[in-house]
Amino acid sequence: MADATRDLFVKKSFVVITGASRGLGKCIASKLVANLPRSSFFLFLSRNNAAQEIVASELSTSYPGAQIGSCKFDQGHLDQNIFDTLFTDVIKKHDLNVGDFEQAVIVHNCATVGDVSKYAWEMMEVASLQKFFDVNVTGMILLNSAFFKTFSGTKSRLIVNMTSDNSKIPYPTMSTYCASKSARDMYFRVLALEDPSIRVLSYSPGPCDTDMLANVRDKSSNKEFADDIKKFYSEGKVLTCDTSADKLVAVLRKNTFKNAEHVEYDDPL
């Protein structure tokens, strides 16, 4: 690692969290605000700006002095101008100085699960399929590049890639989701190979109680798979977002994870 300071949580950070308006993203946002220095700045990005502003407001109350900005952002809306100006505009708006931050952190949490009512060979709708990969892969890469262009000179740089065991294990009716998560993992493995001074954690949060998991449970065309998820719920095996986000913080705090390698929620610390 280029940065001699191993403790990621002592650094004044500029932190971006996508999909911070609800579910796991909201929980991760909360944990990072709680654990990073109060001098840090947090930027929440999601399509639902009203919801994430409520999250920001709640966190500002719980953690007085926390500096949180939010910006309406649709990762699948691939407009060059948005990616070119997003971070510089936020920095200007909040009167920040890029050079003041010891650490740049981006949490790529935003993703869509796709249409789980369809099997792989039923993926025929051009617009929805293109949008799916725009959100889960292309838009994420573009946002990542825009971020690292802005913070290219920052000493400590950290990416949290929210992944899934779906990136490694095929599940029925999850063909495009599995494909997109595999693509993301591999993209970051290359990035980490190219610049090992950037820390990359590909964290698989386990089966969390999110709208996404409920959607798969309720809408998957594969009854056996849907029943497996129902069983997970009924047997209490579905994790709270809070529990999984705590583990993420613990993994980051320990900071011994192998760069860009897949870390599962239940892997030993």
Added chain:
Amino acid sequence: MADATRDLFVKKSFVVITGASRGLGKCIASKLVANLPRSSFFLFLSRNNAAQEIVASELSTSYPGAQIGSCKFDQGHLDQNIFDTLFTDVIKKHDLNVGDFEQAVIVHNCATVGDVSKYAWEMMEVASLQKFFDVNVTGMILLNSAFFKTFSGTKSRLIVNMTSDNSKIPYPTMSTYCASKSARDMYFRVLALEDPSIRVLSYSPGPCDTDMLANVRDKSSNKEFADDIKKFYSEGKVLTCDTSADKLVAVLRKNTFKNAEHVEYDDPL
């Protein structure tokens, strides 16, 4: 397997090959025309229709009676109408009957290598990045679905997914290519899980003497990596497309490959 006949090469087949105009696709097209029954029909799809019509003409001369059609097709041009009508139009144009074919084969060979002059965090151009994933992932899935909609009732169905060790191993300046190949592999793993009666071969052809490899050698921003490829050339380790296509045919002929698992050129048969 649903089909009791293990020999894939005895069946009257409808065969689609993308990127058949040159390089590896051209070689694979040639081998399949040579090895499948003369009653089969071959459809070549690529952006360069003039070039693939020359290939078709040459093969028709070498293998009298071979039935080959070609169609200009840009996998990254995501137009719903094209995917909806492509196969039915070809079937009508050539006065074919879907029910006559014992086997439906699609060889997903078409792909673009992306911009190897850029590192992962330099991927900032919206239009080119979107087009890249449209070609390598989204368009391929759409074509695959359109094909299997047309041949849903065909007893024997085979997909050849041309993959790469890049789907498993990160290489510098290959971030998006690696990501797209990972996505494809995983997509087909799910498809094969969902319907094991479809045979899927994810074949990694090794370092073949193609324009793509020469492009990486000449344009990669990572000098060490480019030098490694140059060394491959100078040491005679680069395969001819013919050699690699022969191995592909041998793997298909043996037909014991594990469904949708990665098969490398140099894996033992």
